[in-house]
Amino acid sequence: MAGQDEEIGHKLMRMLLAGNWKMNGLKTSLSEIRALSRALADGPIAAEFLICPPATLVAEAAKAAAGTAVAIGGQDCHPEAAGAFTGDISAEMLRDAGATWVIAGHSERRQYHGETDALIAAKAKAGQRAGLSVILCVGESEAERDAGRAISTVTGQLAGCLAGASPGGLTIAYEPVWAIGTGRTPSGTEIEEMHRAVKDHLKERFDTEAKGVRVLYGGSVKPANAAEILALPHVDGALIGGASLKAADFLAIARAAPRR
Secondary structure: OHHHHHHHHHHHOOEEEEEEOOOOOOHHHHHHHHHHHHHHHHOOOOEEEEEEOOHHHHHHHHHHHOOOOEEEEEOOOEOOOOOOOOOOOEHHHHHHHOOOEEEEOOHHHHHHHOOOHHHHHHHHHHHHHOOOEEEEEEOOOHHHHHOOOHHHHHHHHHHHHOOOOOOOOEEEEEOOHHHOOOOOOOOHHHHHHHHHHHHHHHHHHHHHHHHHOEEEEOOOOOHHHHHHHHOOOOOOEEEEOHHHOOHHHHHHHHHHOOOO
């Protein structure tokens, strides 16, 4: 009976399609957000939409998306609300600029900035403190997968990064590091296995509240493979990189999302 309840909850939860623009985008790029918003207004698509532009565009993006189906988020935040942290941006600042989401722990932050699970946990907690929904990223390297440590690596990251976090407004993004920006995609079986492992860990940690935590797939999602990936069990949406920069590509992925 419990398994049946979990399957029903999975079907009722709307998918989230989140675009991470990374270090891309100038003011002219706001036209893509406007184009996406107009297209979504023309017909129902059964998903929620999020764009995370660079910090320089958050406020203008929020204005461009105001009153539409597209939410705006930040790509990172500092754990503290304010202080002498030159070049950083707090979750409260993102919220003040019009963001309603923030990403914490993206693999590129781990790789290029040496972010630890403890720091990422503090950032996720900061996002929730400021009233933002949080996408918490986890994922294994190619070496970790080849060594048979994919699941243990990801569940270990979850254990460290969820310290102090609440399941309310929380989303997990599983991103196989070796697939990001490489054009490589894990098999459907590999994706399903990892998403199931993430959901099992969430259930152990949050009990019944884990049903409300979506698990996104992030790793070279594009129009050509979106339908196959989004139809997999335990996949509740996608964290999309390069394909989110153009409204036409993002919409093609959105149209591939199954209705729940």
